Amino acid sequence: MSLQVLVVEDDREIRSLMQTSLSLEGFDIQTAVSLSEARAMVQHALPDLIVLDLGLPDGDGIALLREVRKRSNLPIVVVSARHQETQKIELLDAGADDYLTKPYSVAELLARMRVALRHRGTSLAAAVTHHVVDDLSIDLALRQVQAQGQTIHLTPTEFKLLARLVRSAGRVVTHHQLLADVWGTEYTEHTHYLRLYMGQLRAKIEATPAEPRHLLTETGVGYLLATH
Numbered sequence: 001m002s003l004q005v006l007v008v009e010d011d012r013e014i015r016s017l018m019q020t021s022l023s024l025e026g027f028d029i030q031t032a033v034s035l036s037e038a039r040a041m042v043q044h045a046l047p048d049l050i051v052l053d054l055g056l057p058d059g060d061g062i063a064l065l066r067e068v069r070k071r072s073n074l075p076i077v078v079v080s081a082r083h084q085e086t087q088k089i090e091l092l093d094a095g096a097d098d099y100l101t102k103p104y105s106v107a108e109l110l111a112r113m114r115v116a117l118r119h120r121g122t123s124l125a126a127a128v129t130h131h132v133v134d135d136l137s138i139d140l141a142l143r144q145v146q147a148q149g150q151t152i153h154l155t156p157t158e159f160k161l162l163a164r165l166v167r168s169a170g171r172v173v174t175h176h177q178l179l180a181d182v183w184g185t186e187y188t189e190h191t192h193y194l195r196l197y198m199g200q201l202r203a204k205i206e207a208t209p210a211e212p213r214h215l216l217t218e219t220g221v222g223y224l225l226a227t228h
Contacts, residue, residue: 002028002181003122005113006047008038008064009079010056018051021106024140025127026167026181035059039067046072048122049113052096054080062094069095075116079104131166133227136205136214138166147205154204157182161197162205162225165215170227172218198223 005027009015012033019029030047032038035056042050042064050068054061065076078091081102088099097116100109114124129140137146140163145152154162161182165173179188187193198217202209216224 002026003048003117003124004028004030005049005051006030006032006038006041007051008032008035008056008061009051009053010034011053014053017106018109022051022110024129024163025110026164028181033057035061035064038064042068046074049075049077049117051109051113052076052078054078054082054091062091065091065094065096073120075113075120077109077112077116079109127167128169129166131169131225131227133214135207138162140166145205148207152204154201158197158201158204161194162201165223165225169225172222172224174222176222178222194223 003026005022007015007018007022007029009018009031010033015031015033019031022029030041032041035058038052038056041047046068050064052061052065061078061080065078068074068076075097076095077098077100078096079100079102080087082088083101091099097119098112100112110126114126117124131138135148138144143159145154145159145162161178164178164181175191175194176188178194179190183190183193198215199209202212202215205214206212214226216226218224
């Protein structure tokens with residue numbers, strides 16, 4: 001199952017960028033635009049990590065940080081435009097795992113998230129987001145797929161399924177894992193979804209769909225994206 005990340009950010013553009021970029025890395029992203037919304041979400045279910053902005057429309061993110069720390073040790077990475085040393089020290093002393101000053105790069109945020117998770121015993125490698133084998137080229141960041149020299153147009157679900165396989169290229173991903181990551185945990189028994197969408201992907205990507213070269217089946221187990 002994907003790690004769940006709560007992004008608390010009131011800036012729509014930044015929030016959208018975070019959602020897209022972190023999803024590509026395989027995280028299951030939830031977002032909150034205010035302190036009250038974030039409070040309600042963490043009271044319902046704690047995520048695996050929080051990316052927390054401070055300047056929220058109905059309060060300061062440090063309030064949420066202190067509240068979460070009373071009940072959990074989950075990683076919290078603070079992102080803020082505040083750059084004074086005393087402010088950073090206050091946040092770190094309050095329980096933040098890291099502090100990133102805006103503007104920041106997504107790559108640096110991801111690296112700091114991996115460090116914070118590693119300190120809690122969860123080791124993550126940087127995700128694979130570019131896959132090229134023979135006539136197939138997949139760039140997840142650009143959402144571009146090319147096969148046999150042609151640009152391939154995928155539906156959102158087809159792209160999400162292919163992206164999940166790219167992130168584990170060369171390794172079998174079980175039916176259960178694919179269904180949980182692409183459709184959600186409540187769909188893990190719906191294996192007919194996989195048969196349908198894998199058929200559609202093969203029809204678009206494979207030169208001979210009946211004899212797939214890239215999207216391979218591990219009978220009774222799952223699927224893998226070939227790496228050679």
